[in-house]
Amino acid sequence: MYNRNVVFLDPAHGGTDNGARLSGKLQEKDVTLAFEQRLRSLLQAKGLTVVSARDGDASMTSDQRADIANHSRPIACLLIHATSSGSGAYLATSSLQADPEPHSVLQWETAQATYVSQSLSLLEGLTSALASASFKPVTLQSSVPPIDSLTCPAVLIEFGPKSGTPVNDEGYQQQLADAITGALVAWRTTFDPPKPVVDPSADPSAPKAAPRPKIKPPVAAPAPPTPPGAPLRSVPSIAPIKPGGAR
Numbered sequence: 690m691y692n693r694n695v696v697f698l699d700p701a702h703g704g705t706d707n708g709a710r711l712s713g714k715l716q717e718k719d720v721t722l723a724f725e726q727r728l729r730s731l732l733q734a735k736g737l738t739v740v741s742a743r744d745g746d747a748s749m750t751s752d753q754r755a756d757i758a759n760h761s762r763p764i765a766c767l768l769i770h771a772t773s774s775g776s777g778a779y780l781a782t783s784s785l786q787a788d789p790e791p792h793s794v795l796q797w798e799t800a801q802a803t804y805v806s807q808s809l810s811l812l813e814g815l816t817s818a819l820a821s822a823s824f825k826p827v828t829l830q831s832s833v834p835p836i837d838s839l840t841c842p843a844v845l846i847e848f849g850p851k852s853g854t855p856v857n858d859e860g861y862q863q864q865l866a867d868a869i870t871g872a873l874v875a876w877r878t879t880f881d882p883p884k885p886v887v888d889p890s891a892d893p894s895a896p897k898a899a900p901r902p903k904i905k906p907p908v909a910a911p912a913p914p915t916p917p918g919a920p921l922r923s924v925p926s927i928a929p930i931k932p933g934g935a936r
């Protein structure tokens with residue numbers, strides 16, 4: 690059910706969605722794409738196949754991103770955001786309650802629930818690698834789209850300035866990409882895929898070759914078209930407010 694050689698990377702935002710303005714003309718969508726390309730080449734150098742949500746400056750919905758991820762059956766999904774506030778990196782898993790019971794059908798909006806414990810194990814690996822590389826990782830739970838619809842171990846990474854070094858600094862990005870690559874490669878060797886999903890209607894004496902769960906597509910999009918000139922909806926920052934106010 691997993692392709693152990695495939696990793697999915699989602700450089701957040703893109704196209705008409707600029708994400709946050711990080712400084713001057715620096716847009717989050719460009720920083721996430723640049724970092725994704727750097728991380729991609731490091732992972733490919735380790736023999737992994739990387740599936741990306743976008744290669745260029747494309748507008749994409751959360752559902753489109755999840756669809757690409759789920760079809761590639763990756764062993765890990767990383768959602769990449771950047772911020773100009775705080776220091777170091779925030780790592781988030783879905784805030785859905787873990788639901789490890791096998792299901793023959795997963796709901797699109799809550800598909801990640803089945804994978805939450807694997808996501809937490811990936812989070813743990815990434816957190817210790819980033820701590821070793823002095824990125825001061827802060828972990829939290831946040832259902833930023835499209836994480837709840839992903840059928841893979843999934844972690845959102847939002848990186849901010851490190852000791853005053855801005856997020857578009859090449860040395861900074863290389864160090865972060867190195868740490869993530871090391872953590873992913875190490876975690877992958879220990880990763881124990883979940884038990885196959887059992888179809889409850891199947892003959893219990895039949896061979897246990899269970900089908901991959903079907904995923905219900907989202908109900909017809911309720912989002913109205915954005916009128917020209919209207920502010921675009923952006924993904925909320927996941928950074929928690931620290932005691933004392935400063936982030």
Ligand SMILES: [Zn+2]
Nearest residue numbers: 701708770771
């Ligand atoms: Zn973002």
